[in-house]
Amino acid sequence: MSRKYKLGLASQIPAGEGRTFKAGETEVAVFRTRNDEIFATQTKCPHKGGPLADGLVGNKHLICPLHELRFDLTTGQAIGSDACITVYSVVREATGELTVELPGD
Amino acid sequence: MDSPGKLKLATAGCPRNCSEALVKDVGAVAVGEGKWEIYVGGAAGSHIRKGDLLTVVDSHDEVLKVSGRFIQYYRENAKYKERTYTFVERVGIAKIKAIVVDDSEGLCAALDKALDESAAATRDVWLERDTPKTENQFRTEIFATDEAAQ
Numbered sequence: 696m697s698r699k700y701k702l703g704l705a706s707q708i709p710a711g712e713g714r715t716f717k718a719g720e721t722e723v724a725v726f727r728t729r730n731d732e733i734f735a736t737q738t739k740c741p742h743k744g745g746p747l748a749d750g751l752v753g754n755k756h757l758i759c760p761l762h763e764l765r766f767d768l769t770t771g772q773a774i775g776s777d778a779c780i781t782v783y784s785v786v787r788e789a790t791g792e793l794t795v796e797l798p799g800d
Numbered sequence: 801m802d803s804p805g806k807l808k809l810a811t812a813g814c815p816r817n818c819s820e821a822l823v824k825d826v827g828a829v830a831v832g833e834g835k836w837e838i839y840v841g842g843a844a845g846s847h848i849r850k851g852d853l854l855t856v857v858d859s860h861d862e863v864l865k866v867s868g869r870f871i872q873y874y875r876e877n878a879k880y881k882e883r884t885y886t887f888v889e890r891v892g893i894a895k896i897k898a899i900v901v902d903d904s905e906g907l908c909a910a911l912d913k914a915l916d917e918s919a920a921a922t923r924d925v926w927l928e929r930d931t932p933k934t935e936n937q938f939r940t941e942i943f944a945t946d947e948a949a950q
Contacts, residue, residue, distance in 0.1 A: 700945065707936055709935060717942070
């Protein structure tokens with residue numbers, strides 16, 4: 696069964712940046728793009744474990760800070776590589792509260 | 801101050817060059833009688849390259865002027881993450897020399913002005929330690945609450 700976690704307000708993530716959240720035992724990287732869209736992914740890059748929350752975010756793409764692997768935040772698919780990352784669904788309430796849904800643990 | 805890649809600088813007070821100014825992005829070496837040689841595009845890490853002699857100037861102020869002008873030309877024309885050792889080779893030292901020393905394209909005044917403006921706008925980023933620029937700037941992890949637990 697999936698489990699939902701409240702992350703707090705979207706405003707605690709500066710536009711164009713990401714932050715790591717701890718939801719139960721799972722770490723989740725949550726990003727807010729400059730267009731004010733919210734995405735959530737796994738925290739570590741599948742290549743060498745780079746901290747994805749510290750990556751560059753632009754136009755629904757994420758660039759890992761270590762070796763510049765690029766990912767599409769909507770699908771988790773790497774661009775120009777076979778790698779992919781897990782993406783989680785995030786819901787934003789009208790109040791700005793974020794809720795992330797994690798698959799059953 | 802932001803730049804396309806990092807800049808390593810050194811200055812040496814005599815031609816023995818203890819600070820290894822010949823292998824820096826920008827290096828100034830005193831060669832006696834108040835003269836300074838300015839080297840650009842050097843590197844001494846995984847990539848090794850001796851800097852190219854940009855020019856020889858007559859005073860401390862001239863060193864700052866010309867090397868600052870080079871840095872601004874680099875800031876405006878290098879590709880993202882392109883270090884000076886690649887930039888100088890790509891553009892060519894002759895062209896860089898013509899532009900920043902001989903002012904062949906009449907850009908020098910604009911380069912000097914742009915550098916001064918950037919320098920004036922530069923803030924001490926360490927002040928952000930006490931007054932973070934963005935929320936949670938230095939947090940490595942934010943705790944979420946389990947909805948079922950509420």
